[in-house]
Amino acid sequence: MLDARTVLQMNEVRLSDYRPPDWLVPTVALDVRLDVDRTLVTSRLTVTRNGDHRRPLRLDGQDLETRRILVDGAPVEAVPNGEELVLAIPGDSAVVEIEVAIAPRTNTRLMGLYGSDDLLVTQCEAEGFRRITWFPDRPDVLSLYTVRLEGDAAQFPILLSNGDRGAAETLDGGRHAVTWTDPWPKPSYLFAMVGGQLAALRDEFVTMNGRRVELAIWTAAADVGRCSHAMAALKASMDWDERIYGREYDLDQFNIVAVSDFNAGAMENKGLNVFNSKYILADSETATDADFDAVAGVVAHEYFHNWTGNRVTCRDWFQLSLKEGLTVFRDQQFSADQGSAAVRRIDDVRALRAVQFPEDAGPHAHPIRPDHYVEIGNFYTATVYNKGAEVIRMLHTLLGRDGFRRGTDLYFERHDGQAVTCEDWVAAMEAATGRNLTQFRRWYDQAGTPTVTVHMARAGRQLTVNLAQSLAATPGQPSKAMMHMPFRLALIGRDSGRRIGDERLVELTAGETRLVFEDLDEPVLLSLNRGFSAPVKVVAPASRADLAFLAGADDDPFARWEAMQRLSLDVLATDDDPHELVDAIAATLADGAAGRLDPAFVGEAVLLPTEAFIGDQASVVDVESIHRRREAARAAIAAVLEPQWWQAWHWHSGTGTALNAGAKGARRLANVALAYLVTAGSAEALAAARQQYDGAATMTDRIGALSALINTDTPERDACLADFYDRFAGNGDVIDKWFTVQALSTRADTLEQVQVLLRHKDFTLHNPNRLRALVGAFAANQRRFHAADGSGYRLLADQLLAVDRINPQSAARLAVPLGRWQRFDAGRGALMQAQLQRIAGTAGVSKDVMEMATRALA
Ligand code: ARG
Ligand code: ZN
DSSP: OOOHHHHHHHTOEEGGGOOOOSEEEEEEEEEEEOOSSOEEEEEEEEEEEOSSOOOOEEEEOSSOEEEEEEETTEEOOOOOBTTEEEEOOOSSEEEEEEEEEEOGGGOTTOSEEEEETTEEEEEOTTTTGGGTSOBOOSTTOOEEEEEEEEEETTTOOEEEESSEEEEEEEEGGGEEEEEEEEEEEEOGGGOOEEEEOOEEEEEEEEOTTOOEEEEEEEEOGGGGGGOHHHHHHHHHHHHHHHHHHOOOOOSSEEEEEEESOOSSSEEOOTTEEEEEGGGTOOOTTTOOHHHHHHHHHHHHHHHHTTTBTTTBEESSGGGHHHHHHHHHHHHHHHHHHTSOHHHHHHHHHHHIIIIIHHHHTSTTOOOSSOSEESOGGGGOOHIIIIIHHHHHHHHHHHHHHHHHHHHHHHHHHHHTTOEEOHHHHHHHHHHHHOOOOTTTTHHHHOOSOOEEEEEEEEETTEEEEEEEEEOOOBTTBOSOOOOOEEEEEEEEETTTOSEEEEEEEEEEOSSEEEEEEOOOOSOEEEEESGGGOSSOEEEOOOOHHHHHHHHHHOSSHHHHHHHHHHHHHHHHTSOSOTHHHHHHHHHHHHHHHTTSSOHHHHHHHTSOOOHHHHHHHSSSBOHHHHHHHHHHHHHHHHHHTHHHHHHHHHHHSOOOSOOSHHHHHHHHHHHHHHHHHHHHTOHHHHHHHHHHHHHOSSHHHHHHHHHHHTTSOSHHHHHHHHHHHHHHTTOHHHHHHHHHHHHTOOSTTHHHHHHHHHTSTTOOTTOHHHHIIIIIHHHTOHHHHTOTTSHHHHHHHHHHHHHHTTOHHHHHHTTTGGGGGGGBOHHHHHHHHHHHHHHHTSTTOOHHHHHHHHHHHO
16 A cells, blocks of 8 residues: 555656647637536647657546547547546647537536536636546647537526637527637636626726727626626726736737636636636625725736736746736736725735745745645645745846836747746846846745844944845755845934935845944934835844834834834733833824824734734744733723724724725724724723614625624624624625634634534535635634634544535645644644544545645645
8 A cells, every 4th residue: 555645746746847748739629518417528629749759649638528539530449548548649730529528517626617606617727628628738738719609598698718709609499609719829727618697797998009898797697786896997907007017908808707606716717707706796885995905906917817827828837926926916016006005015915924924934835936746726825926926026126117127028028929937037037137137036946934134233323234144944945045135124213213314225145244334323223124125034123112113203114014013023922011012002093193194004003913923923822822912912902092992983984985095094994993992892882883883884894893893792793793694695705704704703602603603504615715714714713723622623624524525626725724733832733733644544535635734744
């Protein structure tokens, strides 16, 4: 018997094994007869030999019933060998025709063609096309597609695929067909088709060269009214990409379809984006301000992929960050341009630290360009996406806006229509700017979050600053080389409170960098890694008084927020009285009240770091102490500043439904204030929460009030929770919030409540959003998930194993929290490992889950 690890190694795909494809497929013609139980797919591939070799044509397939294979019109007797079909082709080209049957109804993996509500829809990235037909399912095989979709006209009145809509046919027996032609060569992962009863919100966009593009967002008829925010974001994205990157849309149509069951956020299929409905549907009744921003961000992301991903695509899946890191950077830039750039940057950093830093510090650490995988679905990670975006941002910082733009122009000019590598990207940046990025390339190879340790020494009017970089070992990478990082810093006068001199952009390349500042007239403090210019941890000694000073004086919004975070972490790491923190929050609120800070920033700055983030700072996460200290600090901040919280709430609540930065900021601050008021615990606060809940004009205010109440044991809590369910029953995206808010409660009965919710009639393992809303959210509830008796771990493992039989990709994601066992005390660590072992030892577990569990145990 082979052990699990050996089996995994045998299935490992390595970057160093990359070979160009033996056969190319210039054209693909698909004829699809849609049927929920049995869809027939006939493909007609022209194949041409690539290079001088005699190797056969190898095609990928999964869960296909193969009915017929013809090569140049002649039937061949080839039999698939598992997930591979090998065809001997005598000449240098041939026409291969294959007919298969597939079963969308039983496709619970949501890869390939599957059913969602009454629709049939596809997801092909990364390796889903092989579940539709036999094909060389790899991103460096680019083809021109013609797709004829046929189906029952009543059941599938709308038939969509990539490219431009062509001839429609009316057929006997109530059937019809539509043919779509995509004029742009694309890899199979960008293929899409959709059939079903859909209504559209329509609009149009005229491109910079006068091309009139028909835009449509397709959804159930009842939801069309909730698509306008997404449509506005789409048009803004099209305009922005023209202005900022000179990129124009290249088809006459752009279609988006929103579906309820979707593994990821959305998918950039050429001309036919398919979205998780939670990133399309939004109105003020049902979507929070954060949801509205997420809709705009994801719409922009998928649209931007048309150039960064589709026109220029990836050679192989190790290059995933080529398109994802770059496209996340582009969507972040776009969102920052839509208003409140400082708050957007803080949110981006918050997300990076919450998900990517722990990944980089744990057993699943990998470089943004991994060099081996077993299941590529496991590498759609915060590292590839969010750290990948930080790497692109560093290039932007190093090269400057104009240099970066010359680099992207050259990249598109050189590689349009090609499947390329991260190396091609960096090379274009070098060629366009003359910069040497040799050392910078290490960001693509080395995993882990670097640390920059800062020391300063003052002698008279001179200040010496020493910056030392280090990078700890990660799995498979015992020793590391020095990184090239852009590090922005400035001096802030300790008396004047003003910046002294200009901000400096220092390029750290050596182990230690020494900076000398002369002629200083007053004591100074360092404002470090301004704008979070490098995705690193900064260790710098600073007293609480100095941090409080910076929290009120730093002229870089990120650094100012960061000073407050550092002060909070410092206080929360002890049992000290939190008066320094209380005073700093009071000062921030006063700056806000005096109009010196905008409410959105104040709402960010006065939030304490999460329990998880506090835990990340220590070598061993002390679950109970972290919770106890943070709650004690919250109680003190709530009690001492109660009048200020009332003032903030009165000023900023009831802002209405406007979506401008001012209104969003006001709602944010009002809800933070309300949470503190409820923590202080007066009867008036509970009444205010109830009043806000009942009178809420927006989901932001309604869920804000419910969240403020959720940790309490009060009739108000129970009444609002019950009302919320009744009010929104049937709206899946909103009911997800109802599950999440309960899973995140700090109450002692939360685990029990989650058990009850797992049996709720609206809970299902089949819908990834619902699974994440309940089980995923619970695993993020540090205090309750990490119950000392291991009951939280058992609950997670039970659900993971149950989902694995339905949807391995969803299941594998649930292994991540257990993989952090080394960070907890021995008792918890052993209980977490025991669940990982149980998972890895379960017969028939998917390779997705096996890879995650085995790596977590290594
Ligand atoms: N490319 C998609 C995006 O825009 C995500 C695809 C997700 N695929 C997966 N196997 N998880 O980010
Ligand atoms: Zn993407």
